[in-house]
Amino acid sequence: MAVDYNKDAQAIKHAVGGKDNVTRMFHCATRLRFYPKNKNLVDEDALNNIDIVKGVNWQGAQLQVIIGNDVGDIYDALCKIGMPNDDTDSNENAPAVNTDENLWNRIIDAITGCMTPLIPALTASGMIKVVLTLLTTFHVVSQASMSYQIVSLIGDACFYFLPVLISVNAAKVFHVDHSLAMIIACIFESPVFIKLVTGKAPVALFGIPIFKYDYTYSVIPIILMVWLMSYITKFVKKITPEILKIIMEPTLIILISAPLALIVVGPIGGWLGNGLGTIVNFLSAKLGFILVGLLAGLFPFIVITGMHHTLTPIGLNAVATGGDTLIWVSQVCSNVAEGAATLAVALKTKDKKMKTLASAAGISALLGITEPALYGVTLKLKKPLYAACIGAAIGGVFGGLLQVTMYIPQNCLLAIPAFIGKKGMMNLAYGCIMILISFVATFIITLIFGFEDNDREGNKPAVAAAGAGNAAVNTTSTTSTSSQAKISDVKLVKPTTIDSPVSGKVESITDVPDDIFAKKMMGDGVAINPEDDKVYAPMNGTIVKVADTLHAITFLTDQGTQLIIHIGLDTVNLKGQYFTSHVKDGQHVNKGDLLLDFDSKNIKRAGYNMIIPIVVLNTNDYDKIEPQNLGSEIEHGSKILELS
Template sequence: MNYSESVKEILQEVGTKDNVQSVTHCMTRLRFVLKNEKLVDDAKVKKIPGVMGVMKKGGQYQVIMGNDVANYYKALTKLGNFSSDASVGEKEKKNLFDAFVDVISGCMSPLIPALIGGGMIKVILILLPLLGWLNESAQSYQILAFFGDAPFYFMPVMLAYTAAQKFGVTPMLAVTIGGIMLHPNFTAMVDAGDPVSIFGLPITLATYSSSVIPILLMVWLMKYIEGAFDKVIPTVLKSFLKPLLVILISGILALVVVGPLGTYAGQLLSTIILWIQGKAGFLALGIMGALMPLIVMTGMHWAFAPIFLIASVQNPDVLILPAMLAANIAQGAACLAVSLKAKDKNLKTVSLAAGISALLAGVTEPALYGVTLKYKKPLYAAMIAGGICGVYMGFTGLESYAFAVPSLVSLPQFIGGEGNGNIINAVIVAIASIIITFVLTLVFGIDEEPDATERVSVPDSIESGSHDPKRVFAPVKGQVIPLEEVNDSAFSAKMMGEGIAILPEDNQIVAPFSGTVAAIFPTKHAIGLVSDSGIELLIHVGIDTVELDGKYFESFVEAGDRVEKGQLLLTADFAKIKAAGYDIITPIVVTNSKDYIEVVAKEEMKNTTENEPIIYAV
């Protein structure tokens, strides 16, 4: 293979070295950060000898080269002094909305299990009283209520931790600021309503529980506050002086400047919407129905609290609660559509649970942060449906006669007025929101890579052993998943060969056969093996885990080592990897599949242990 000629062509097709901001490589691909991806013709790149495919992901232009990527990278570095910082220029390649969504999604993803759990508890607390199985005045109900509320109420504290990891801030200092914003003494001051100040600086009396934007802005600022103090504080004083000053300055900024921004924005929005409502009610409801997911995300809906918290037969709410009905139902419907359309089993499961939570309890955080905002197109579908239903509600004058978080279960809050017209319109809105959102989400899609091939069955000849097939045993215990369902086209399209994937349930990766270690990447996230029978195998632990740079991985072998079946190769702390926002699904690929008549996976297995064969090669 002429590596030099191939990389010369690659470099030419990606816009020459003038268009390259940085380049690095993982186990199988060259990862470029380009100044302008529009200069690249994907079709021409794919035709270059040695190139198996291309992929655009995470601000990178990835050229898939297979196991020989290190030699291509070595040849490439001879053509220019390229930076290896894969993050260089990534922000410039994204528009402001994409960058905003990436920050929100990246920080919120680790919170999704807690939000789904809390949301499902809220669903249970709605259903049990309706079934007569639990009284709302019972202590069990009251205790379960704060079980369900806790993930949402303390969201700023949890976000402080995840945002600190993303922005490079000391985690416990960030968590402390989140605690300041939620401290019961401050909450009591807010409830009292008397003017509050610190060192003469006025503090806006705002509630930050369940809010997102204030703490994210604050932790982002703390990155610069910490950096400034690191430069000016002498080393001998840094251990106690730095945390003192960071907490003091950040806490004051959080309560005096950053936190109130959402409050002021909400008040401005409230003034604008109420003015529009006075001129054209249908338009105000259309805007609220469409923008409600973003309004809730920023916490600005609390600016309308005086309106919806006192909703009653005498003072019905014709704005916020009706708009939330359309928006909440739309979020749930979008998630159900994603669950139906998605190929990734994890996404299917998360979407289904988030959809149920939104539809039955009106708890939309798992849906918004775990699904719709992350994939964008389902969010657009939900916002369009919310806007359409909002206009309908404006024309029909839909009213809410009680305060409850709108959902399918809480539809009785719309019973009232003369006749049954109001509740009928509420049901129409709910049904229309479901149908419109569901259909639009299916039409828009979720930007998953399409299935590259149909799943093949294990042939009878392999099952009977008549061809003496070579076997690959599971390197890790877990759930077996078809390779086509891996959320990475390099694997799902089988560019590197046939194989299967496992969703690990154990932290140990063991040798799937006896043979030698062909290569192990410095970041330890991937390992290449050659069996005694000639199978060349790639075990890629997680998706995009190269970005962890070896964190949470530990290897026990080196390239060239002899290994026996079942021998420990490496360990991976999958809980921490998953908490860091990475998909832990582990593709296992026979990279020399072309050397065999057929390479197939034992399809009927749902779960496996290290002692069971998962791939046969004939």
């Protein structure tokens, strides 16, 4: 069944508070990343209950919506409906690093913004190097052949020119002209400069010595330099006459930045990178079995915080300087363990939806994409997450004890050829055993620990929580246990009718100026332009949920029809002001009982549309839903829907 990305994109847009509440949106391999202006307008319940969303996580001011393998498609759909993104917003209007956050969060945000867009390139290049390793291991090609040289060139290009690739993303993060940032990176990578720094003669600029450092494969120097360029750019803009800006601005920025990059910033970044590499190698050599096991076991929590991207430069530097024994090794153990725990859930669960999700997410985790498994399965069920941490730690301890080394940056089952290198075939054997231990230990521990199957029938209640976001978009939001029991206890009666809870003019649901309702994303129904300020029970039934902000009521009729009565559009933002509820959750009411009062005059003055959508949430339970009295002025209690 094809996924309706446009429908999901609309739901996500409303749940994050609309496009006007987002300053910037981008994505990595599995997550949509938003910077909302107002966190209070983000409805996490609504997000969590959109089918394509696997989970929600905050990292400082950044909202992360975990999607999985469909993230590129849903991102494109969001861009098409006008969500702010890197391709449409100017640097001034799309801040990528929130300056209100503390320094540590800002550093993480910056590194994440620089590195995550490179994941596809790094993955592709790593896989090509894996293929090349296999070709030479099985003697399909020799290292002296021209074919080997060409394939090696293809696989190595991304890593060799890493500063250039990073400069583009860093320019977005720090609001620097992309072409100017790339020029500095190209200076670092220039064959002439590389020849100078690898030669014997000293290198100097107007008598000022330049530290000899090869910036190919490097990460930190270019990030530091583009960050500094953001301040240089602001300074140059202040001092440049308006009439000469087009010529002087870029020229001055490069003339100031290039010498600073070569003489000061580049060497500092290089020393930092080498220092980190030295520290990691020392710790890995002295405490390998402890450190690798600890990092592998904690990696899911590092992923949750988003800090795993800060480890990527260290891992890349280790690979470039002889092989990694910590960062990529621990990631392999963790990702394999996450896949094993999720597949164990798929095997054991009786929840059909969870079984489908866990099966797909488990395979995805084994191939290096763990967020669907982490947020969609193990974190929700908790015990499988603990099992994955323990299993990964056991595998990591084994790898640390035997100093398992990876020569290609890879983080999944496909990393097996990455163990082939200077240490010979025993390293490959130890690496394979490490992966096997991580998988088997986790799988068994997950089965032993068990987990709570929340819904053994695999049927998720269709009733929406009335406390949904701007448009109550979470059509499958969980309700209280008692409310779920009431829903399942009520037998569906067909045919049936629904009467109006308010007096006013009946309108088609498609005329509501909100796509969530107009496109029937929540279900079919009608809308009422109210004549008075009271909401009554449309039929005999039960109050499933009164929104915390009182702007909506979820209602279950005694005939099994599940309704949401949504008073006005975007009125969730009023936070209960101008609303008075006369009922409580779980209360049984009779047709005509007063449920809620609202002050339409003040709500309209506050700028809100007062139209009241009345939606059948379990629309799929009916063959036909026919509006009644369209265009007519009616009193509450008049028929508005026939369901059969």
